[in-house]
Amino acid sequence: MRKPDNSVGPFTPDVMNFKLPQRFTLPMTLTPYDELGDPKKFLKKFRTIMIVNGASDPILCRCFLNYLDGPALDWLCALPAGSISQFQELAKLFEDHFAGSAIYLHDSDYLNTIKQKQNESLKDYMTRFTKVAISIPDLHPEVHLHAIKSGFRPENFQETIAVAKPKTLAEFREKAKGQIDIEELRQARKSDKAYYRDDDKTQNSKRNFKITPRFDSYTQFNMKRENIIKEILNPKLIKPPRNAGTYQDTKNVDKSKYCAFHQKHGHTTDECVVAKDLL
Template identity: 55%
Template sequence: MTDKKNPQLTQAELMAQFAELQVEVRRIAELSAQNNRKHEGESSKSSAQGNTDPLNITPPKEKLTLNNPFSEEITKYQMPKNFAQPSALEPYKGFGDPRAHMKKFQSMMFFNGANNEPVLCRAFPTYLDGATLLWFSKLSAGSISSFEDLARSFIDYFAPSRIYVHGSDYLGTIKQGQHKSLKDYMTQFAEATMEIQDLDPAVHLHALKAGLRPGKFRETIAITKPKTLEEFRERDAGQMEIKELREAQKTNKQLHRRDEDKTFRSNNKEPKKPFKLTLKFNTYTRFNTKRENMIKEILNAKIVKPPARAGNYQDQRFINRSKHCAFHQKFGYTMDDCIVAKDLLERLARQGDEHKQAGPDKNKKEQTTSDPPRGIISHISGGYAGGGETNSARKRSYRAMLAIEGTLKPKKEKHPDVTISFNQVDFRSASPNLDDPVVISIQVGELLVRKTLLDLGSSDDVLFYSTFKKTKLSEKLIQPFSGELIGFFGERVPIMGHIWLTTTMGEIPMSKSIDIQYLIVDCYSPYNIIIRRPALNIFKAVVSTLHLCIKFPVQENRVATVYADHQEARQCYNASLKQIQTKQGARP
């Protein structure tokens, strides 16, 4: 991870710093040599004249001006009046091939008319920057007498920068690939070869052939075997022309097909007829009151649902605002012009006539017949008890239940049946309110879990995610399960997964431990765990909501009893009521 305070330097910046360090090291070495020579001279003088105080010796000061490394002939040369330096060449900063920079500088200078060495020597420092300019400033005075000397000194000093230039081996890494066109491949290859100095044409051609992707063009090259780059480029140009021609033909065919489809559709299209409502009845009843008042009374009495307000398709500027339809709540026409309202009133009037003709006996008979139920309110369902995760699994479970029910006799168990009964002795609470939920404490694994609700009306044992986190168990133990729990009013809670946990009811020796499969859900609940029909059936437990206790058989045909905690049951019940009130208050 990159530190924000010390960002990573680019390769160019590193090379520039490296070059500056080289120049600085050489400068320090030269200063050290000069100081040594001066020190030797002074020591010889001091030996003759006597010892001097070292504190009085002043170090040499760094020179701030540039030395003139050119000879007297180059310095005194008068530059041409019409000479203009090339502006397209970027300064060399110590990164890249110095030979390439030198050749590019010479070619641009030749283009501008400068072909003598003094002009080249005096113009070259203007295209140096950073470490290279520092190098030039450290050249000794009068050391450059020709452009050849300057070029050789420049190339020798910055020769290490060439290690970052690609060689001929780099061409072997360029491949066409499956999604790259031949034109893009040739362009990339040409750009790479421009950076390689003295590239052998045979190596160039071999790498160009090896990078082609398998296909017809590669097979053609393998058969024809071009011996020069020119022959290969002729084959390549022909292949690209063929491909471009095919693409153009394909595009023209697609456009032609689209035009044909549009023409076919436009010819086969029948002109749309304007939509117009027609009257449903031949004759209409004459009413003593206005239709508008009757429609308002029908809507207020909620005999029919008001129609959805239709959109405005006409220009609102030309609509007559003096006319209004109370049924559709629109301007432009009155209630007498509204065909829908007119048909509605006629239909209601004819239904009223039919009821009158039916007679009083029929009406009495209809009143004594109760209306069928509008629906059925079921319990919370879903999960494993419903038969499985998918609809097909639940259907198979239901068909198997229908096929088995009534055909097989219940199996007799080896152990004798234990009679479980409740009597007056099982009443433990002095509270007059015995309608509280049955809330007990159970042991799950090594933890005692309070606020465990016993719910006989649901089909899945639920462990809430907040309780699971308190057990400090690894979430890797949760097995995936894709499904939802469906509540009384159709609300759906997604299931995170399921887990098997050892559950113990009662206290030793009157206790029983069984592995229970819990569904884990992440939602609010005042309870920690909800034990429902599957677990109660495994325990063979019987719950008495009247006595607020649960009984189940244990070893030696004995019956264990676990009583509910009335205080925790009342707290959980009050908390659930507050949650319901909060949700109702949040609704708009």
């Protein structure tokens, strides 16, 4: 927290020259206000802490500086010199100036409106809930725990929590961590199954692959197509196709049949649709 410059300020001389009691200790149980949060709630907590410690009006004014930070401290230091003689005046200016900051923050009641969506993972739900929870100042752990539990869908984890009855956020997070690990493992298994199903479809498509002729009829030669293919393969006028393995299923092929063009077993050169199209 930045230390205020007390050499100048908005307080009247009687406030600035007031000396704190020698044994007065500044309570530091309140987080300094930096422009975020409800100013009314902050003033209420500040007054409560200071009154318990027997602070008078001049002490309230002098100590208020120590509970501001960032833009809020800059605002106070920028007030006209000698414009504040009572804490009530300072509190009114403070509340009016930062009134808009309260509308940007949720309170603890808002947490009860956050529910786990259909098909939303536990991890995503807790991440979304936590982002709101950490923005609520002084959120009580029991309120936090009750709200996050009430937002679960009625599924297995809700039953687990009902049986385990975690009493603290730490106990709850430990149970949630185990459930998140289980969900992620299940999702990984689903992904693996989907991958293998897609791979099986690819293999089946290869097995069912069948080349269709490009022409309705073919020229009748006075010699076998196999002999013609061999003649033009030898001087390397043509080359065997690189993707010969995809022509048909390579498993359980008929070894009694051989294609000179594909240089594979399973069909004859005369039956080869690719060779017919080529010739």
